[in-house]
Amino acid sequence: MEEQNIRMAIDRHWAASAAGDQVAEHEIYHDDIVCEYPQSGEVIRGRSNLQALRSHHPGRPSGFSVRRIVGKGNLWITEYVIIYEGKRVYTVSISWPAVAAFCQSGNFPRKTVSEYGGRS
Numbered sequence: 001m002e003e004q005n006i007r008m009a010i011d012r013h014w015a016a017s018a019a020g021d022q023v024a025e026h027e028i029y030h031d032d033i034v035c036e037y038p039q040s041g042e043v044i045r046g047r048s049n050l051q052a053l054r055s056h057h058p059g060r061p062s063g064f065s066v067r068r069i070v071g072k073g074n075l076w077i078t079e080y081v082i083i084y085e086g087k088r089v090y091t092v093s094i095s096w097p098a099v100a101a102f103c104q105s106g107n108f109p110r111k112t113v114s115e116y117g118g119r120s
Helices: 002-019 022-026 047-056 099-105
Strands: 029-037 042-045 063-072 075-084 087-096 108-119
Touching: 002 022, 002 063, 002 075, 022 047, 029 047, 042 047
Parallel strands: 029 108
Antiparallel strands: 029 042, 063 075, 075 087, 087 108
C-alpha cells in the first residue's frame, strides 16, 4: 500500500507539472526539501525556494514527456525528456521518499535531478 501511495503522488506531481499547476506540482515536496542538481552544483533548500526558482527560471522548459517511472521502498526514479530552448534534454529525477516519513506527511524530503546524454 505504501508504494501504491508513493506512485500515485508521483503521478499527481507529473500531471500537475504538465498542466502548469505550480502549486499542485510542488505539493509532493516536504517544506524542508533538499533538491540537488549535480550537473550545476546547485542545491535548493525548501519547497518555497524550489517553487520560486522553477516559476521564474529564464530558461523555463517548454514541455516534457515521462518515459518511465520505477521504484520501490525508499528509491523512486523518473526518466523523462524535457525541452529547453527547443532542445531535448534526457533527465533523471531520483526521489527518496523515506517511506515512513512519506506515509506520515505525504511529502518527499529529498530529490536529485540529473541531466544525462547531453542536449540534442
